[in-house]
Amino acid sequence: MGIVITAFERSPDGGKGLARDTRVRWALEETGQPYDVRLVSFQAMKAPAHLALHPFGQIPTYEEGDLALFETGSIVFHLAERHPGLFPTDANARARAITWMFAALNTIEPPILDLSNARVIERDQPWAAERLPVVVERIRARLTQLATRLGDSEWLDGDFSAGDLMMVSVLLRLRPSGILDEFPSLAAYVARGEARPAYQRAFAAQLAINTAPQSKN
Amino acid sequence: MGIVITAFERSPDGGKGLARDTRVRWALEETGQPYDVRLVSFQAMKAPAHLALHPFGQIPTYEEGDLALFETGSIVFHLAERHPGLFPTDANARARAITWMFAALNTIEPPILDLSNARVIERDQPWAAERLPVVVERIRARLTQLATRLGDSEWLDGDFSAGDLMMVSVLLRLRPSGILDEFPSLAAYVARGEARPAYQRAFAAQLAINTAPQSKN
Numbered sequence: 444m445g446i447v448i449t450a451f452e453r454s455p456d457g458g459k460g461l462a463r464d465t466r467v468r469w470a471l472e473e474t475g476q477p478y479d480v481r482l483v484s485f486q487a488m489k490a491p492a493h494l495a496l497h498p499f500g501q502i503p504t505y506e507e508g509d510l511a512l513f514e515t516g517s518i519v520f521h522l523a524e525r526h527p528g529l530f531p532t533d534a535n536a537r538a539r540a541i542t543w544m545f546a547a548l549n550t551i552e553p554p555i556l557d558l559s560n561a562r563v564i565e566r567d568q569p570w571a572a573e574r575l576p577v578v579v580e581r582i583r584a585r586l587t588q589l590a591t592r593l594g595d596s597e598w599l600d601g602d603f604s605a606g607d608l609m610m611v612s613v614l615l616r617l618r619p620s621g622i623l624d625e626f627p628s629l630a631a632y633v634a635r636g637e638a639r640p641a642y643q644r645a646f647a648a649q650l651a652i653n654t655a656p657q658s659k660n
Numbered sequence: 661m662g663i664v665i666t667a668f669e670r671s672p673d674g675g676k677g678l679a680r681d682t683r684v685r686w687a688l689e690e691t692g693q694p695y696d697v698r699l700v701s702f703q704a705m706k707a708p709a710h711l712a713l714h715p716f717g718q719i720p721t722y723e724e725g726d727l728a729l730f731e732t733g734s735i736v737f738h739l740a741e742r743h744p745g746l747f748p749t750d751a752n753a754r755a756r757a758i759t760w761m762f763a764a765l766n767t768i769e770p771p772i773l774d775l776s777n778a779r780v781i782e783r784d785q786p787w788a789a790e791r792l793p794v795v796v797e798r799i800r801a802r803l804t805q806l807a808t809r810l811g812d813s814e815w816l817d818g819d820f821s822a823g824d825l826m827m828v829s830v831l832l833r834l835r836p837s838g839i840l841d842e843f844p845s846l847a848a849y850v851a852r853g854e855a856r857p858a859y860q861r862a863f864a865a866q867l868a869i870n871t872a873p874q875s876k877n
Contacts, residue, residue, distance in 0.1 A: 545737075
């Protein structure tokens with residue numbers, strides 16, 4: 444029973460690895476699971492067939508036999524729970540890895556997403572330039588706390604886990620803004636994530652799709 | 661080995677149940693786990709002892725023997741995994757319940773938090789009034805999709821689960837704005853959550869703290 448995920452036919456980032464299928468590809472590679480990819484256009488993402496899989500009309504989705512999931516947190520968790528490689532075996536350490544998954548998605552990512560709102564979606568609004576520093580300061584406050592906790596550790600809690608996979612993936616979105624590089628220990632943490640062979644394979648796979656000649660179908 | 665959570669000494673909402681300890685109290689009540697509460701002031705939340713428990717200086721935290729967790733998603737997951745009452749026994753249904761937990765926290769809550777930013781934190785900024793409709797429209801778009809998926813079901817996927825607990829908790833934050841009531845099926849869904857005896861006990865417990873005479877220590 445093969446695993447099938449969905450990804451953008453063409454990612455808005457042109458293959459920088461910031462689309463969320465990269466997180467799922469990375470988890471699949473860390474856990475050694477083969478998978479197929481079904482590409483969807485922006486139009487198809489809003490059509491009933493895709494909305495049945497993903498009620499919010501986004502990518503990625505995850506299908507495995509009669510199981511269908513959405514939300515990268517849920518998909519990464521599912522893989523981490525079933526296959527070795529992303530969760531520690533100690534019960535308390537596993538609970539803390541799950542804590543970092545939620546921290547990445549509910550505490551660190553929201554202010555980072557707000558930067559996309561401010562820079563892209565609200566770019567032409569009259570308040571855009573004036574509001575941007577407020578948004579950036581909110582991100583800096585969170586990253587200061589995160590850098591304090593990370594200290595000079597390699598990963599957030601012991602060995603690399605699904606919590607690091609998610610945190611690195613969320614922080615990666617900040618690189619184009621230059622904010623990540625204001626925090627050298629976090630930039631180095633992200634670079635350690637990107638250096639993992641599983642990440643490299645995930646990145647290369649999404650890049651190949653986004654740089655392939657566009658098909659005509 | 662008792663469970664100890666932290667909560668605001670005085671919640672900014674005055675006891676409306678919107679502080680995040682209510683989510684954890686609710687999960688503790690659904691799973692029948694006794695717990696103690698340690699109240700923390702805003703000052704104490706930023707002090708080293710609390711930051712050791714919660715690197716982002718917030719409440720709630722969760723301690724149980726030598727396990728310390730933060731992030732409501734992680735704490736509710738921990739309880740749901742260990743005690744009956746919040747996860748279905750079928751593996752696929754459980755994976756979907758976890759999906760709804762992440763959807764509540766990573767897809768639905770961020771635009772709702774942005775409303776707090778717009779209405780409270782950025783209230784005195786020159787762009788506040790002009791930007792508010794953009795923020796509200798973003799919430800409406802998500803709630804339209806959520807209402808479509810819920811349809812006329814009682815809960816998001818079969819029986820009440822930790823996914824519903826989290827989604828109801830997130831949607832509750834919208835009630836003061838009036839936006840929730842624009843979606844009658846979602847307002848009824850939230851009301852079903854609030855009607856559960858476990859929620860009632862959780863709500864009453866946080867209200868008692870927030871309406872008690874202030875101590876002098």
